[in-house]
Amino acid sequence: MKTVYNRPKSLKKRVFHYCPGCGHSIAHRLICEVIDEMGIQDKTVGIPPPGCAVFAYHYFDVDMAESAHGRGAAVGTGLKRANPEAIVFTYQGDGDLAAIGTAETIHAANRGEKLTAIFINNAVYGMTGGQMAPTTLSQMVTTTTPYGRDEKLEGYPIRISEMIALTKGAVYIERVAVNSPAHIIKAKKAIRKAFQVQVDGLGYALVEILSPCPTNWKMTPVESWKWVDEVMSKEFPLGVIKDTTGAKNVD
Amino acid sequence: MLIKTVFAGFGGQGVLSMGLNLTQTAMREGKHVTYLPAYGAEMRGGTANCTVVISDEEIASPVASSPEFLVAMNQPSLVKFQNQIDAGGVVFLNTSLIDIEVTRGDVEVIRVAANQIAEELGSVRSANMVMLGAFVRKSNLVAIDALVEMVRSLLESKGTKIFAANKKALLAGYELLK
Amino acid sequence: MSGNAAIGEAAIRAGCQCYFGYPITPQNELTEYMAQNLSRRKGCTFIQAESEISAINMVYGASVAGVRAMTSSSSPGISLKQEGISYLAACELPAVIVNMSRGGPGLGSISAAQSDYYQSTRGGGHGDYRTIVLAPSSVQELADFTHRAFELSDQYLVPVIILGDGMIGQMMEPVEFKHEAPAELPIRERALRGAKGRNSRIIKTFTSNPAELEEINWSLFRRYQLIEKEETTSESYLTEDAKLILVAFGIGARIAKGAIKTARANGMKVGLFRPITLWPFPTKKLQELAKTTKFFLDFEMNMGQMVDDVHLALGDKANISFYGRPGGVIATPAEVLRVITRLYHQKGLDTKK
Ligand SMILES: Cc1ncc(C[n+]2csc(CCOP(=O)(O)OP(=O)(O)O)c2C)c(N)n1
Numbered sequence: 060m061k062t063v064y065n066r067p068k069s070l071k072k073r074v075f076h077y078c079p080g081c082g083h084s085i086a087h088r089l090i091c092e093v094i095d096e097m098g099i100q101d102k103t104v105g106i107p108p109p110g111c112a113v114f115a116y117h118y119f120d121v122d123m124a125e126s127a128h129g130r131g132a133a134v135g136t137g138l139k140r141a142n143p144e145a146i147v148f149t150y151q152g153d154g155d156l157a158a159i160g161t162a163e164t165i166h167a168a169n170r171g172e173k174l175t176a177i178f179i180n181n182a183v184y185g186m187t188g189g190q191m192a193p194t195t196l197s198q199m200v201t202t203t204t205p206y207g208r209d210e211k212l213e214g215y216p217i218r219i220s221e222m223i224a225l226t227k228g229a230v231y232i233e234r235v236a237v238n239s240p241a242h243i244i245k246a247k248k249a250i251r252k253a254f255q256v257q258v259d260g261l262g263y264a265l266v267e268i269l270s271p272c273p274t275n276w277k278m279t280p281v282e283s284w285k286w287v288d289e290v291m292s293k294e295f296p297l298g299v300i301k302d303t304t305g306a307k308n309v310d
Numbered sequence: 311m312l313i314k315t316v317f318a319g320f321g322g323q324g325v326l327s328m329g330l331n332l333t334q335t336a337m338r339e340g341k342h343v344t345y346l347p348a349y350g351a352e353m354r355g356g357t358a359n360c361t362v363v364i365s366d367e368e369i370a371s372p373v374a375s376s377p378e379f380l381v382a383m384n385q386p387s388l389v390k391f392q393n394q395i396d397a398g399g400v401v402f403l404n405t406s407l408i409d410i411e412v413t414r415g416d417v418e419v420i421r422v423a424a425n426q427i428a429e430e431l432g433s434v435r436s437a438n439m440v441m442l443g444a445f446v447r448k449s450n451l452v453a454i455d456a457l458v459e460m461v462r463s464l465l466e467s468k469g470t471k472i473f474a475a476n477k478k479a480l481l482a483g484y485e486l487l488k
Numbered sequence: 489m490s491g492n493a494a495i496g497e498a499a500i501r502a503g504c505q506c507y508f509g510y511p512i513t514p515q516n517e518l519t520e521y522m523a524q525n526l527s528r529r530k531g532c533t534f535i536q537a538e539s540e541i542s543a544i545n546m547v548y549g550a551s552v553a554g555v556r557a558m559t560s561s562s563s564p565g566i567s568l569k570q571e572g573i574s575y576l577a578a579c580e581l582p583a584v585i586v587n588m589s590r591g592g593p594g595l596g597s598i599s600a601a602q603s604d605y606y607q608s609t610r611g612g613g614h615g616d617y618r619t620i621v622l623a624p625s626s627v628q629e630l631a632d633f634t635h636r637a638f639e640l641s642d643q644y645l646v647p648v649i650i651l652g653d654g655m656i657g658q659m660m661e662p663v664e665f666k667h668e669a670p671a672e673l674p675i676r677e678r679a680l681r682g683a684k685g686r687n688s689r690i691i692k693t694f695t696s697n698p699a700e701l702e703e704i705n706w707s708l709f710r711r712y713q714l715i716e717k718e719e720t721t722s723e724s725y726l727t728e729d730a731k732l733i734l735v736a737f738g739i740g741a742r743i744a745k746g747a748i749k750t751a752r753a754n755g756m757k758v759g760l761f762r763p764i765t766l767w768p769f770p771t772k773k774l775q776e777l778a779k780t781t782k783f784f785l786d787f788e789m790n791m792g793q794m795v796d797d798v799h800l801a802l803g804d805k806a807n808i809s810f811y812g813r814p815g816g817v818i819a820t821p822a823e824v825l826r827v828i829t830r831l832y833h834q835k836g837l838d839t840k841k
Pocket residue numbers: 108109110111112127128151152153154155156179181183184185186187192510511512513540564565568595
């Protein structure tokens with residue numbers, strides 16, 4: 060008999076606390092699979108954020124150090140510079156990376172810090188109860204945009220990955236989704252590459268993951284997966300945003 | 311009079327709205343009230359609960375050391391709170407979801423198959439109202455008519471059908487404990 | 489009404505025109521109330537900022553423009569606001585800052601705590617300054633003190649902090665709004681809105697001349713003395729015949745009161761002293777109480793912060809004990825009662841005449 064499915068070694072045996080249909084758990088698993096495949100479990104250090112993924116350290120069986128909200132890129136910089144042998148990844152939400160942590164993130168990228176950023180874009184602040192995020196779509200109703208996000212008052216959904224791509228230190232940026240098996244396979248490839256970039260010492264790499272949040276979108280899991288395809292990825296197109304690694308595509 | 315009640319269950323069972331309905335009805339009846347919900351991450355996936363204090367005079371502490379009443383809508387809530395109840399207090403068990411016994415001998419136990427009754431009435435979602443009806447009958451903290459009125463005003467925006475279903479559930483629970 | 493919503497409503501009624509916030513538990517209901525009720529109001533602004541640092545600096549800007557502005561957060565976010573608060577204090581700009589505090593240090597817990605007492609009452613940021621700190625202990629007081637905070641801030645040109653906690657923000661109690669906003673909202677005199685018809689003005693803190701900065705500090709300090717004299721408030725409850733007085737603030741005082749009621753019923757002569765302004769601390773009032781009562785029990789939901797002020801006030805004039813629960817653990821009245829009972833007995837208060 061052939062084993063087709065197994066728990067990744069670097070994923071602890073614990074039940075996820077995430078809501079049904081949430082993308083965080085899929086992203087966790089993919090990262091763990093990549094860590095296993097690359098054989099880097101014992102030198103990886105992860106930096107989980109305040110946010111729904113605050114308990115990520117309960118799931119990843121690697122060293123993990125909590126950062127203050129938004130400061131992952133700075134903490135990662137310190138960690139990596141102090142110990143260049145480590146493989147350091149930050150795990151950040153859209154509130155974390157694209158609002159309060161914008162400065163740290165852009166400047167870490169611009170310095171070409173050898174970090175891997177996993178950026179979960181679920182278009183809301185999940186942990187705090189579904190407030191507007193910088194990535195919230197126009198007209199979208201959240202608890203702090205009860206009348207729908209009004210571009211004139213609340214601005215536009217921000218494409219932070221494209222902004223980060225403008226920094227010279229960022230070498231690989233891709234946007235993926237985890238709302239269907241096909242997308243999940245692509246997402247894993249992107250994550251793998253973002254870690255490889257760090258192993259090769261090339262510079263800053265970031266994978267943005269469009270991640271369903273049925274609870275705060277007030278949808279069923281199935282509706283939310285559809286919504287990623289039909290609405291969200293229109294505003295945030297999937298695909299490689301920047302790749303100056305010179306490497307052949309893994310495909 | 312100073313009566314403390316803890317409502318507990320999982321998120322989505324409507325335990326907070328049970329507490330809120332009771333609190334606001336008592337307030338409208340001129341009593342002193344406090345309503346204290348558990349909040350945040352604690353609620354997600356786990357148990358939701360709230361503490362309601364109703365009194366004739368000013369309420370010192372909204373935190374209840376030893377509630378007179380516990381309304382347990384699911385098993386973990388019973389486990390979590392049963393040791394806190396005042397001796398001589400009353401525990402309401404939603405027997406549709408609880409198949410263990412209260413381990414204390416010094417409290418009265420009221421059994422209500424809230425989910426089943428609600429289901430028979432048309433929707434399991436009104437299980438909380440069935441239980442609340444039974445609670446009001448036993449505790450006598452507020453008048454059932456006043457409670458029905460309060461539920462009506464809170465559900466006004468959601469249409470008459472929803473209110474009718476809730477009212478039916480409340481009265482079914484109330485009649486249960488004749 | 490929930491405590492958080494009550495602050496929002498009271499602020500709107502106090503003529504708050506600008507609210508700048510950032511999500512953090514357990515004060516999100518306030519931000520959401522303002523999104524709902526202030527954002528589309530004529531002449532008013534609601535912004536969910538990209539960080540607490542931005543939010544407090546938006547308050548600074550609105551205050552420079554001469555309108556009533558506020559921000560709110562909880563402990564970690566308040567830490568980020570400290571630089572901005574220092575600038576507000578230095579520039580003598582009014583502002584209202586709400587802290588629905590939670591367990592710390594670090595990300596801590598979202599449960600109610602009182603461990604930001606030091607931070608609130610000692611300035612919090614860099615430099616020699618103070619902020620008025622109001623500590624409400626009921627939803628009604630949240631509403632009343634929000635109004636008072638705007639008034640005090642405008643009157644003395646200092647930032648005012650409302651120090652609540654996770655519990656009081658979530659709690660619901662009946663509340664009555666006693667104050668209405670003026671029909672026409674006044675623009676403050678020192679506002680910068682363009683120098684039309686007058687000489688241009690500057691609002692700033694930096695100086696290359698230490699003597700000038702010293703003078704600014706002296707002028708602030710004189711104002712702080714005036715605030716100490718005029719605005720110190722506290723509540724005394726059953727203290728007249730008390731052999732033991734609990735000192736507690738905010739929600740801690742409510743829990744203490746619950747314990748005291750039972751202690752009285754059990755025949756113990758126990759009272760409560762509740763500082764309402766944490767800064768200025770009601771030192772004099774406490775000293776007066778120590779003339780007739782020799783035993784004090786300070787109770788806080790932290791490791792003992794206000795108790796320092798109690799020691800400063802009473803020195804060796806009284807016997808001071810402390811009981812605290814840090815980290816967001818909420819003590820019950822029964823627990824405090826046990827401490828009272830033990831202490832009462834240990835100190836021989838049950839036998840002494
Ligand atoms: C300084 C500071 N401000 C605010 C918070 C509250 N907070 C916790 S998580 C979070 C953001 C959650 O949103 P996001 O980063 O999008 O992650 P998600 O929960 O959606 O996965 C916020 C604002 C905090 N912990 N620290």
